[in-house]
Amino acid sequence: MKHMAVASMTIAVVMLLMSVAPALSGKTMVWPLQYDFYRSLCPKAEEGIRKTTWEIISQDPTMGAAFLKLFYEDCFNTYQSSFGCDASLLLEPEKSANKMIRGSDAVNKIKTAVEAICPGVISCADIIALAARDSTAISGGFSFPMPTGRRDALVSYPKDTFRTPDSYWTANMTIPSFARRGIDVDDLVVLSGAHSFGIAHCSSVDYRLIELEETALRMNASDADELNKLCPRAAPSGDITDMGAAFNMNRVTDPNVLSNQFYSNVLIGRVLFVSDQTLMNLNETAAKVALYAANPLTWMGRFATALVRLGVLQVLTGTQGEVRKVCNATNH
The missing domain is CATH 1.10.520.10 (Peroxidase; domain 1)
Incomplete structure (x- = not known):
């Protein structure tokens, strides 16, 4: 089936x-x-x-x-x-x-x-x-x-x-970074849907945990409580000391399923990265978040298209480069 x-x-x-x-x-x-x-x-x-x-x-x-x-x-x-x-x-x-x-x-x-x-x-x-x-x-x-x-x-x-781009960047920072590589705003929002599954590390969320007093960066309270226990901070600097701890990106549904759930999570403030949550700060990206939250098939088609576009960035073809015998070392 x-x-x-x-x-x-x-x-x-x-x-x-x-x-x-x-x-x-x-x-x-x-x-x-x-x-x-x-x-x-x-x-x-x-x-x-x-x-x-x-x-x-x-x-x-x-x-x-x-x-x-x-x-x-x-x-x-x-x-x-x-x-x-x-x-x-x-x-x-x-x-x-x-x-x-x-x-x-x-x-x-x-x-x-x-x-x-x-x-x-x-x-x-x-x-x-x-x-x-x-x-x-x-x-x-x-x-x-x-x-x-x-x-x-x-x-x-x-x-x-x-x-x-880093996870603590805002949407205003990631958009021009993507644009320099020929990736437009829609592809940025579409590709962000991959954050519906997988794992992240403490170093990816330390900024939001430290800056909880800022409304724009404030994390869901239950997520923040859990991650503060998982990611200890050294007093008084506030730096994350446990860089290796890992946790699920999706705190709402199955963390191993790729889907448009990411966009629903953004809408209810249940995403971990600053770059993800601040998609709601701009009218253009917020509208796309709402669109993909409500239309899974539309997101799937555009996600596939965006991956194909991503996959042609600065490729080597023909006689350029080589075909390695093993992937972690060149042939010579």
């Missing part, structure tokens, strides 16, 4: 993708990728990735969100536009900017599986993208086609550079 549900949702989402296709051409985009890139090179590649991704998420349901987070972190880079969806962040997973990003070991597990099918053919960048697509199907119940043909970077990005 679950497979039938995913199939029906896939049809609905693909139809929505087709309906918004004209809008894609109206944005500044580069499309060096193609659908079914591995059809002749390795016909069983996507099946192998899907199977291993399913096995990983079945063992640890939180990995669905981790794969999507990894894809976002790989593609979106605030440092400079020369880094994008190229698996560069896997080269040095111990950098301070990468330590909170889960999934590198899981990507290597998928890589091992596909190397057994077609050695030296499937890039780590494409594995990240396809694992994100498959995580959407497994954890969210809807799927969509993801273009492939990415190559892997030969270098990582500069040491200790944080690639993505």
Whole structure:
């Protein structure tokens, strides 16, 4: 029954993708990728990735969100536009900017599986993208086609550079950051829906816990009480000392299901990040939050479209980069 549900949702989402296709051409985009890139090179590649991704998420349901987070972190880079969806962040997973990003070991597990099918053919960048697509199907119940043909970077990005906007940024700060990478306001709000599932850490919410006296940043009282116990602060500075503690992002419904529940949570003030709650501070983003809270199918279609758009940011193709033998090291 679950497979039938995913199939029906896939049809609905693909139809929505087709309906918004004209809008894609109206944005500044580069499309060096193609659908079914591995059809002749390795016909069983996507099946192998899907199977291993399913096995990983079945063992640890939180990995669905981790794969999507990894894809976002790989593609979106605030440092400079020369880094994008190229698996560069896997080269040095111990950098301070990468330590909170889960999934590198899981990507290597998928890589091992596909190397057994077609050695030296499937890039780590494409594995990240396809694992994100498959995580959407497994954890969210809807799927969509993801273009492939990415190559892997030969270098990582500069040491200790944080690639993505921080959780304590306000919506006014995140909008221009996304715009610099060609991601508009609607895609920002749509992609934020991924915060309906997965885990966060104390370091992501310390600012809201410290600034509780500010109405605009005030967290739901029960959430704040729970997180203050989980995330101890050192007196008198107020700095969070327990950086490693993890907790569910979704405090209302199943924390391992990707859905439009995020938007309902925003409306009732049950989200944890400043960047999420301040979506209600601007008329444009607040209207989109209300739209997606009331229209799950609309959100699914636009989420799929936004992921595809995200997945073409600064990709390497053709003879650029390489296809790594293992995902956490270059071939030379």
